[in-house]
Each structure stands twice: as C-alpha cells, then as structure tokens.
Amino acid sequence: MKMPVALNVVLLVVGSSLFYTYVGQLVPQKQLLPPAEVAIAADLTTDQMVKVGFEVVQQKGLCLTCHTIGKSGTLRYPDLAGVGDRAKTRKAGMDDIHYLAESLYHPDAFVVPGFKGGMPTINKPPIGLTDKEILCVIAWLQSLGGTPSVTMQTTLPDQAQG
Amino acid sequence: MNPRLLIAAAIVVLLGLGGAVRVYFALENQAYHPPVRSLGVESGFPREQALKDIAKDREAKAKAKKYEAPTYRTLPFVSSRVAVWVVAQLHLMFAAFVLAVPMFAFIIELIGYFNGDKRYDRLAYEFTKLLSTSFSFTASFGGFLTFLLIMLYPAFTNYLMEIFSWTFFPYVALFFAEAGFLYSYYYGWGKFHPVVHLLLGLGVNVVGTLIMFIADSWASFMMTPGGVSDAGALIDPWAALDNFTWMPINIHRFIGNIAFGGSVAAAYAAWKFLGAKTDEERAHYDWMGYMGNFVAISAFLPLPFAGYYLAREIYGYNQALGIMMMGGAFSWLFIIQAVLIGNLFLAANYYLWLGMGRIEGTQSYQRYVKYLLAAIAVCFAVWATPRSILASVSEIKAMGGTLHPALGVLGVMSAKNTAVNILILTTYVSFLFYRRTGKRPTVAWAALGNAVQFLIFFGVSGFVIALGVYGYFVDAATRIGLSIPQVLSVLIGMVTMTVIDAFMLRGAEQTGETHWGKLPAISQYVLIFIAVTFTWLMGLMGYVRSGLRQHWHVYGVMRDQSVDAFTPTLGFATQVISVIVIIFFAFIAFVFWLSSLHDKPDWGSAGQGPRGSHGPGGGRH
Amino acid sequence: MTLFELPVLLGIVVAMALLRLVRASLLVWVLAWWIGIYVFVSRGFATPVPASAQHIYLGIVTLALFAYVTSSGERIRSFVDPLVNFAGDGRYTLALVPVLLALPALAAYREYVNAKVPVEPPFFARTVHPSPPTEITVHDQKIDMLGGDNPLRHLEKDDPAKFAEHVARGKDIYYEQCFFCHADALGGDGMYAHGLNPAPANFIDQGVLPSFQETFFFWRIAKGGPGMPDEGAPGDSAMPEWERFLSNEQMWEVVLFLYDHTGYRPRAREVHAEGH
Numbered sequence A: 001m002k003m004p005v006a007l008n009v010v011l012l013v014v015g016s017s018l019f020y021t022y023v024g025q026l027v028p029q030k031q032l033l034p035p036a037e038v039a040i041a042a043d044l045t046t047d048q049m050v051k052v053g054f055e056v057v058q059q060k061g062l063c064l065t066c067h068t069i070g071k072s073g074t075l076r077y078p079d080l081a082g083v084g085d086r087a088k089t090r091k092a093g094m095d096d097i098h099y100l101a102e103s104l105y106h107p108d109a110f111v112v113p114g115f116k117g118g119m120p121t122i123n124k125p126p127i128g129l130t131d132k133e134i135l136c137v138i139a140w141l142q143s144l145g146g147t148p149s150v151t152m153q154t155t156l157p158d159q160a161q162g
Numbered sequence B: 001m002n003p004r005l006l007i008a009a010a011i012v013v014l015l016g017l018g019g020a021v022r023v024y025f026a027l028e029n030q031a032y033h034p035p036v037r038s039l040g041v042e043s044g045f046p047r048e049q050a051l052k053d054i055a056k057d058r059e060a061k062a063k064a065k066k067y068e069a070p071t072y073r074t075l076p077f078v079s080s081r082v083a084v085w086v087v088a089q090l091h092l093m094f095a096a097f098v099l100a101v102p103m104f105a106f107i108i109e110l111i112g113y114f115n116g117d118k119r120y121d122r123l124a125y126e127f128t129k130l131l132s133t134s135f136s137f138t139a140s141f142g143g144f145l146t147f148l149l150i151m152l153y154p155a156f157t158n159y160l161m162e163i164f165s166w167t168f169f170p171y172v173a174l175f176f177a178e179a180g181f182l183y184s185y186y187y188g189w190g191k192f193h194p195v196v197h198l199l200l201g202l203g204v205n206v207v208g209t210l211i212m213f214i215a216d217s218w219a220s221f222m223m224t225p226g227g228v229s230d231a232g233a234l235i236d237p238w239a240a241l242d243n244f245t246w247m248p249i250n251i252h253r254f255i256g257n258i259a260f261g262g263s264v265a266a267a268y269a270a271w272k273f274l275g276a277k278t279d280e281e282r283a284h285y286d287w288m289g290y291m292g293n294f295v296a297i298s299a300f301l302p303l304p305f306a307g308y309y310l311a312r313e314i315y316g317y318n319q320a321l322g323i324m325m326m327g328g329a330f331s332w333l334f335i336i337q338a339v340l341i342g343n344l345f346l347a348a349n350y351y352l353w354l355g356m357g358r359i360e361g362t363q364s365y366q367r368y369v370k371y372l373l374a375a376i377a378v379c380f381a382v383w384a385t386p387r388s389i390l391a392s393v394s395e396i397k398a399m400g401g402t403l404h405p406a407l408g409v410l411g412v413m414s415a416k417n418t419a420v421n422i423l424i425l426t427t428y429v430s431f432l433f434y435r436r437t438g439k440r441p442t443v444a445w446a447a448l449g450n451a452v453q454f455l456i457f458f459g460v461s462g463f464v465i466a467l468g469v470y471g472y473f474v475d476a477a478t479r480i481g482l483s484i485p486q487v488l489s490v491l492i493g494m495v496t497m498t499v500i501d502a503f504m505l506r507g508a509e510q511t512g513e514t515h516w517g518k519l520p521a522i523s524q525y526v527l528i529f530i531a532v533t534f535t536w537l538m539g540l541m542g543y544v545r546s547g548l549r550q551h552w553h554v555y556g557v558m559r560d561q562s563v564d565a566f567t568p569t570l571g572f573a574t575q576v577i578s579v580i581v582i583i584f585f586a587f588i589a590f591v592f593w594l595s596s597l598h599d600k601p602d603w604g605s606a607g608q609g610p611r612g613s614h615g616p617g618g619g620r621h
Numbered sequence C: 001m002t003l004f005e006l007p008v009l010l011g012i013v014v015a016m017a018l019l020r021l022v023r024a025s026l027l028v029w030v031l032a033w034w035i036g037i038y039v040f041v042s043r044g045f046a047t048p049v050p051a052s053a054q055h056i057y058l059g060i061v062t063l064a065l066f067a068y069v070t071s072s073g074e075r076i077r078s079f080v081d082p083l084v085n086f087a088g089d090g091r092y093t094l095a096l097v098p099v100l101l102a103l104p105a106l107a108a109y110r111e112y113v114n115a116k117v118p119v120e121p122p123f124f125a126r127t128v129h130p131s132p133p134t135e136i137t138v139h140d141q142k143i144d145m146l147g148g149d150n151p152l153r154h155l156e157k158d159d160p161a162k163f164a165e166h167v168a169r170g171k172d173i174y175y176e177q178c179f180f181c182h183a184d185a186l187g188g189d190g191m192y193a194h195g196l197n198p199a200p201a202n203f204i205d206q207g208v209l210p211s212f213q214e215t216f217f218f219w220r221i222a223k224g225g226p227g228m229p230d231e232g233a234p235g236d237s238a239m240p241e242w243e244r245f246l247s248n249e250q251m252w253e254v255v256l257f258l259y260d261h262t263g264y265r266p267r268a269r270e271v272h273a274e275g276h
Helices: A002-026 A046-058 A096-105 A131-143 B003-030 B046-064 B080-115 B118-129 B131-152 B154-187 B194-223 B237-241 B246-275 B279-300 B303-317 B319-326 B333-358 B369-383 B393-399 B413-436 B446-473 B476-504 B522-547 B570-597 C006-021 C026-043 C051-069 C073-088 C090-115 C160-182 C214-223 C248-262
Strands: B552-554 C135-138 C141-144
Touching: A002 B246, A002 B333, A002 B522, A002 B570, A046 A131, A096 A131, B080 B118, B080 B131, B080 B194, B080 B246, B080 B279, B080 B522, B080 B570, B118 B131, B118 B154, B118 B279, B131 B154, B131 B570, B154 B194, B154 B237, B154 B552, B194 B237, B194 B246, B194 B522, B194 B552, B246 B279, B246 B303, B246 B522, B246 B570, B279 B333, B279 B522, B303 B319, B333 B369, B333 B413, B333 B522, B333 B570, B333 C051, B369 B413, B369 C051, B413 B446, B413 B476, B446 B476, B522 B570, C006 C026, C026 C051, C026 C073, C051 C073, C073 C090, C135 C214, C141 C214, C160 C248, C214 C248
Parallel strands: none
Antiparallel strands: C135 C141
C-alpha cells in the first residue's frame, strides 16, 4: 500500500509539471535577441535613411510595441499613419523635422491631445538610440504621409556634441 | 529496510561504478597515442621539437599574463542564466515556505489559545516541524546563489554591492534574529507561558517579513531602478531601496507566500493522510489538509489584485516595460498563467465539493455542483481566450484579421476582470455550501435570510457583469478604473453573505455529523496537485518578473553583455520551470521525510509505538 | 451581422432537450455535453473559431467534466458502471469490436487531418487602403493629394456637355484596359480576378468610392501596386502602374467614369486634414 502512494505522488508531481510544460510548448515560441549594434554610414541618401529608419523602428527602437500604423478606433497610443504630414502643423513655429525630433528627445514636451504622456526618452536607455539612428527614424516618420527631407547632415538642437 | 534490498542496491551501485570505469578506459583508448618506436632509433622528429616549443611558449605567456577583472565567467554544461535562475528560484521557494508557515502557524496557535481547542495547538506545532530543515535549505540556497552570482556575474554583482552594501549588515543581523526566534519558537513549544510563546511566533513573522523586504529591494531595483544617475552612479540609497516596484512586490510576495506555504503544508497533510494507518490519523491529516488549503485559497483570492497593483506600477515606471509584459513577447505567458489559475480555481472548488462527502446529508447542495462547475468552466474559458488567437493563414482570412468577431471581445481586460471576479464569487459560494452542509438553520427568518443571500449573490454577479459590459463602451482610463467597483462589490457581497450566514446558522440544528477523514483519496491528490500548480505558477511569475528586463542586468542602467543576454522562448522557460518544480518537490519530500522521523520508533525498539508526545494519533501535549 | 450559426445552436439545444426526455445516464450526459460543446465551438460560430482556441475550450471542458464525474462516489459509479458492463458483459461483445476498432481509427483520422494542413505563405496584415503620400509626381506634374482635385470635375457644372464627353472617354478606357479584372459591372470580379490576390477593387462597394477623394484613385491608378506604401504590401498587388500607359487626363477621365457610373460622390474634403 505504501509504495503505490509514493509512486502515485511522484507521477502526479512529474505529470502535472509535464502538462504545464506541454501547455508552454503550444504558445508561439519567440526568442528575443538583444538589439544588434549596427553602425550607420554617414553618407546615406534620404531614401536609404527611410529604410534604415524602419528597421530601427521595428527592432532596436521597439516603437511598434506601442504605436500602430493605420489603425483606427479607440487607441491607447497615437497612430503613426500620416504623421509626416501632421508634424508640419502640429506645433506653431516648428517645422516637421524639429517637431519629430522634439517628440523623440523630449517626448513629454508636447503630448498629442487625447493621449496620456509617458513615452520613454528615446536617446536614453533603455531604448538609447544614437543621434544617427534618430535621424533615420525621423526620415521614416516623414515618409508616412509626407516627403522625407531630413539628411544625415541635418543638425538638431539635442544632438550630443562631437 | 529489507536487507535483501540493501544488498541488491549495493550490487547495482558496484555494477554502475564498474561500468563507468570501463567507459572511461574505453574513451581513454581512443585518445591520441604516439606510435610505439624501437628504442634504437634516434628521436629527432620535428614534431617533438615543435611540441616542446609550444609548451615553452605557453609557459612564457602564462608568466607574463596580466590580471584582468572578468565581467563574466561561465560554467561547463549549464548556461549561467539557467544556473542562477534555478538556484534563485529554489531559494525563493524555500524562503517563501519558511516565511509563510510561521505566519499561519502563529495564527492557528492564536486561534487555539483563544478557543482552548488543543487540536489547533497541535496543528500549529505540526506545521512548525517542517520549518527547521527548510530554514537551513533556504540559507544554503541563498549562499549558493550568492556564490553563483559572484562567480558568474562578477561585474554585475559588484555593482549591486555598490548600491546595496549598506543593507547587508541589517540583513545579517535580522537573519541572526530570525534564527533565534525560529528555533526558540520551535524548541520552546509548550515550554513557555502561551503568551510568551505567541510573542516568539510574532517575532519570527516580523523579522522574516523584514528580511524579505530587504531582499525584495535588490530584486525590484534590477527591474525598476531608482536613486541612481543616468550612468548608474548611486545618488540616493533610500530611493534605490524604495524603488517603483518595491512595495508592490513586498505586498504581492507577502500574500503569495501565504498561499504557497498553505498549499505546500496541505500537500504535506495529504501525503500523511495517504500513508495513514488509523482512522484517527486520517481524521487529523484530513483536517490539517483542509486548514492548509483554506489558508492557501483565502490568501489566493486577493492575489490577482496585488498583481494588478504591481503591473500598474510597472506601467507607471516605464510604459514600454508594461506593454512588453502584457502585449509583447510575454503576453502569451499570461495565457499559460490563465491555465494555471483556472486549474487552481477548479481544483479548489472540486476539493470543497469532495469535502461535502465528509458530512452526512449533503444531497441538498450536491445538485448545485453542476451550476457552479458551469460558471467556473465559462470563466476559465473567458480568461484563457487570447487577445489575438493563434491561427493559420486560412483561418486568419476567414476571420479577417487575428481578431475573431465573437471571441475577440473575450480577449480584453474587461472580460477577464469580470471572469476573475465571478470565479472568486463562485469559489466563495462553494465554500458557503460546504459550510452549511449538514446544518439546518432554526432561526425564524431563515427563509428570508436565504432569499437575501440569493439576492446579494445575483445582484453582485449582475453588477460585476454589467460593469464588465459597460467597460467596452468607455475609454481605457475609465475602463481600468471600473475594476475597483467590481472588486469592492465582490468583497462587500462576500462579507455581507458571511455575516448573514453566521447569524442564520447560530444554534442551527445538526442534521449530519462531520466525519473528518471520510472522503475519497482522490481529494488528497487534488491537494498535492494544487501545491504543484501553485509552485509552478510561482516559478512562472518569477520568470516574467525577472525576464521582463530582457537584455539588461539593471533595466536601463546596466546592460547584459553576456551570451545569455537573449530572452529565451516560452517553451524553454516552461521546461526550466518544470525542472525547478521537480527539484523543489524532491527537496520538500526530504523535508517531509525528516519531519516524519520524529514520529518513528527508536531503532531497536520496533513495535513500541511512537516516541515523544507529538506523533500523529499519539497523545496530546 | 450574426455571430452564431443559429441552426447549429438550435440543433444542440433540441438534442439536449430530447436527452432529458429519455432520462439518459451520466455517461451519456457527459458524452453529450462534450460533443455538444465540440459542435458548438467548431460549427456554431458564423466565423469559424481557430483550431488553437478550440483546443483551449475543449481542454477546459474535458477538465470540468472530469471534475464533475469524480466529484462524488455516486457519480463515478454511474459513469463507470455502464462502461464496465459494456466491456465485460458477453451480450455486447459484438458491439464492442467496432468500438475498439473505432477508437484508434478516430485517433488516426485526427492525426491525418492535422497532417493534411496545406502549405501556406506567412500572414501579412495588409492594409487594403493605405494612406497616400501628401504629394505625388505623375508625368512631371505635381499633384497635391490632400488639397488637389480632379481637374475635370469643375466641368460638371460649368460645361455638362464637355463633362459627358470626358466621362464617355473614361468609359472607353475602362472597357479597353480595366474591365478584365475590375469587371463589366465594376464589381471587381472580372475574368482574371480569380487569379489575383489581393482581389481587384470592387467599385460597387460603398466602402470604396465614397470613402476617398478622387486624388486617391488617381494615385492608385497612376502608381499601381508597386507604388503602394509598405503596409499595403506593394509586391502583392497586380495593379499596373498606369502612368506608363495613360496620360494624366486619361486617368482623370477614368476616375470621372467610375463615380459617374456608380452614382457615388467623392468624399467631401475635410477642412483640416487630421489623423485620428
């Protein structure tokens, strides 16, 4: 009588653990790699910057964990579709490049009406994009509903010296 | 022990050793051996000279080597992450157990002191017996974890020392105090005035909780650092301790520990029940398991809300972190969590229904079981419905997206909050039925009381569901706020129903006797299943709390540059968790066995009955 | 939109009610509930429930039914006894054989169905009508997408005869070039349409012509599939870049024809172009 009980208990403990492991195998299996450090060449054309910018947005920038592109309805975070056009007129006396730069370097300086602030500062850790990467992201943002005009030579007030 | 079995085991071990030696020599034979040569032939082969040169070169290099402080070291076979993960989780589980058991041992002793029922005192002592070994295991695992951290992550450990070294002396002092209180509480059982002993118990709990608070600050600092500059330099030691998630984690762990400790203690009782030989033993361990499970489930009910508080603080610290948890890579983890919690609710209710079998005259409530079960299954299904369902391409096309038109509404917070509240309410009703089984109220207003309870139950359910539905029509901020009235209405409902019940059953007629120990053995396996599920759930939530940092040692301050910086798949994580759970239960089995030694007859005095006065079925002290 | 397949639901309810009349045993009830819920989740919804969600629900149902059956001695007995009788009683031997054969066959069939899943390309959540750039250049002419208008539209009031002429030419171009895919009746189901994925635009659909301004369709015609932004999956659409074949005026004429033929009006321009 004693032996079967011990065996049953062992089977129960191992069996339930195995069951939960099995449940764990059924969900999507995704391994997250830390963002690779990619050097960005200084002589990219604006078109190339758009492509690089989109990569940064998808990967290192983690932008799409919150932001959507072309989604309507009740949103928790501002949708980015058409932002390249809106950025031109969002803030009086500020052109699109500087508005977009401000919203990356100082996210809470202007919060889109209807949303709560709280976006992390993009050039600081944990996101920590470099100035070059931010230029590329701006190029990509401009391409959403606008024509990119930023270049690798554009200087922004918040860029680190040197 | 059977001598024949011993001899057989010795032979098996010898054979195994022999086999291992043979394998070793066989492998050795495969290694490179220089060809055997006649001694007469002069040795002047370039190979030998080259080998000598290489050796010399190596020696010269070794002598000239400069010391560099390593950032990481590695272990053979096991990755650093998994090693630290397993040991930290085991340390945490034993610590949780050691903190939780005195908590309810103290409460049970207190109840026993006030109502004078000796059974409570004995139960509290029985729980305490599990403590001393667990305490040393906790400390051993803690030491092991510290060594592993210093060894595998020296730079990071050094950084934590930089921030937290000022907490170490109080921590050590508290540890000594804990040892003092714990052992005097255990060995001093029945030796002091009850009040003095109760004060010792209180001391164990207060000191233990403080120890946990200090350790929590280290762990929570890694996730939501505070009090440091952008570059990581310490500015404000207290802000580093009292960081964003420190208090939420303290509260969450405090409650979680009680639930976990209760479930493991119930598993202990179940184990003893299954091995019991007399009806009296069975009755005692049935009661102990019931009490342990009662503690576990009562502590479990408020746990989701402590979890919401923690999650809210994580969002407050950094929205990206919150989104990563609930919407990003970790969102599927919460579907696994839903399966675990659904199982817990189902098993807890199931145990109560089986428990009705202890009491004569249960037919009147048995027929409600199916409706309770249906409610639980529906809530379980709602909770386990993912926001975006896994689907093949053709299925996605049929749905027109990853959102199912009918099931999509079940995937959001409104539905899940409602489901959890209804689950809690249902579990409470199961408990109410269990409590009332075998009793018939004699007060004049019994019918009215029943009707009012009924009204409260349906009123609260209706209110919770209505709020859940309303949540779909308001914006996110209002929706999150709705969870508070939902919880409050459930709490108020439970309290008023309990009060009515208490008055209504005052002087109730006993229609059936409660026979502790008279219930099917499967109920005891359910208790063990609950303990495994709790442990596994703890491992899973420990993983998400720690894994959320992704490639950071200290989120946003110190990056993980090691090869283990990636976040593994959920499948891999669940495998590691299962290994941890199985190791934990192996250790716990050892603890159970040790505490049962206490009741074993002395060697050489077989058949004389248990030694001492605390054995199950033995005398009461 | 109905969410459920009402006949299926009714069928389940009727079957359950019938079972109630014949006073079935617990075993039958458990099987009936399991099968009933299985039918409900697999066939009961207007939009089929994905297999992964079906698994979750049926797993929960199985657990719950197991808990119910084992929750008291009586229930265990009334569940197990019929099974034991069936397996042990000599009278049922003949019936037992097909059941014993059917169980592994059922498992094998399930495996077969699971293995037979066709190979499918990875899913991309394509935006059907992506938002256009602010400005495009077609045949060296800059066209303002937000403020611009169909240069021929004003003729509708100013010179109806000329307007009708343009519409007629647009009609000719449509039936020379477009109707192979977009169909005679503009329904997007032309003779080549079945070979295309994404399907050609259906101009009868209320969600297409009235939802956008004319510049939007000019952009889509001129720049075609390759001119889509990324979220529109530029590689997938088979729409040619018509600026290579048609003049600007011809494309505007086609746009005129589309609106004129369907009777829809372009979406009124917003005073202040704003996102969400």
